């Protein structure tokens with residue numbers, strides 16, 4: 001089983017290039033099957049979730065071809081509309097974004113079947129808003145034997161109000177409505193950068209979507225979509241993770257291929273706690289040379305502080321010179337890293353959706369397990385700061401969303417290696433000393 005072994009204490013220094021956004025890629029790859037023409041998608045992050053989704057897309061009959069490591073060609077022409085279009089296997093059940101195939105296939109073929117989604121175990125994660133959205137467009141939705149099925153004679157545009165802001169439901173409804181008859185309005189839509197990216201992608205295929213990035217999205221259905229070439233935006237969360245890692249290790253890192261506007265919530269918190277962030281056109285530089293200050297954080301939908309950055313920032317605050325309060329308002333089970341971090345000497349108390357963090361001067365290396373994707377990344381940051389060696393197991397979660405994470409950290413001087421066996425761990429320890 002792959003693990004990371006890390007020797008902490010080295011400030012991260014140098015330059016790192018950020019991959020395409022996982023959460024935009026997942027929507028865009030699914031939406032690519034909505035035309036029979038070839039779609040070429042550039043800047044696709046080569047992570048486990050995108051590979052699993054591409055396999056599923058191939059599984060329903062589409063032609064999928066890697067042009068290079070980050071460029072994928074998808075052609076839906078060979079999909080048989082009369083097949084059951086059923087997407088289900090042990091891998092697809094583990095990812096969240098499998099549900100985008102529900103909206104994409106429903107829009108194009110007026111029916112779809114997908115296994116109930118998985119994704120990180122960070123809360124109950126219901127899909128009622130997706131279902132209500134499809135039903136509002138005239139689809140019948142059923143769940144049986146772990147499969148969600150949709151079916152419609154015709155999809156008809158409607159006015160949809162979402163009582164909870166949901167990234168997934170906004171994207172799913174947008175995809176289905178793009179090929180519905182008439183006009184759909186989504187009110188209280190999510191505004192994350194990946195919503196805008198999926199909308200821009202669909203528009204580049206001939207869809208008519210306006211207002212993405214605001215809380216009212218208006219979609220005028222079109223008869224069909226056509227092929228396109230499209231480049232995915234940089235990953236806001238991967239960039240934020242390296243920003244926080246630079247600050248936590250008292251390093252100096254230039255993070256390249258980013259959209260600084262998407263990072264504002266993270267930049268402003270890092271500046272507030274005493275790190276120094278400089279923004280350039282498509283990069284940011286994060287520097288820190290002293291112990292950081294505490295602060296309070298509340299996760300919120302974009303443009304608020306992203307829940308996907310909460311664990312990484314909490315690790316940084318756990319090393320600050322005071323008490324911080326972190327409130328998680330999106331997912332009810334996103335503090336699972338706290339027990340692991342305690343093994344490294346962190347002082348964090350969780351009460352409901354709040355973590356009270358009393359900063360400590362340093363962490364000590366420990367053997368810990370990644371409970372989910374971002375918590376895993378947070379534990380890597382903690383290990384990069386800790387005295388001595390740490391071993392992080394269950395890195396399969398981290399690999400869901402970070403491309404070449406260990407390689408990129410090594411490029412910044414971090415002492416990390418991906419290993420398989422205890423013998424490899426001993427070898428690393430002897431090498432690093």
Ligand SMILES: CC(=O)N[C@H]1[C@@H](OP(=O)(O)OP(=O)(O)OC[C@H]2O[C@@H](n3ccc(=O)[nH]c3=O)[C@H](O)[C@@H]2O)O[C@H](CO)[C@@H](O)[C@@H]1O
Nearest residue numbers: 023096097125126127128129130164165166167168308330
């Ligand atoms: C693949 C992907 O893009 N995942 C991201 C997406 O997840 P995901 O799309 O699952 O997250 P949502 O934005 O839908 O969830 C936000 C909140 O709405 C609730 N909700 C959601 C749908 C629904 O039908 N009913 C309902 O009550 C959820 O339980 C949660 O409390 O956005 C999250 C919030 O930014 C991120 O943490 C995830 O990284």
Ligand SMILES: C=C(OP(=O)(O)O)C(=O)O
Nearest residue numbers: 096097119120308373374
């Ligand atoms: C929670 C995440 O992903 P998913 O929604 O795919 O589980 C994430 O990217 O942090």
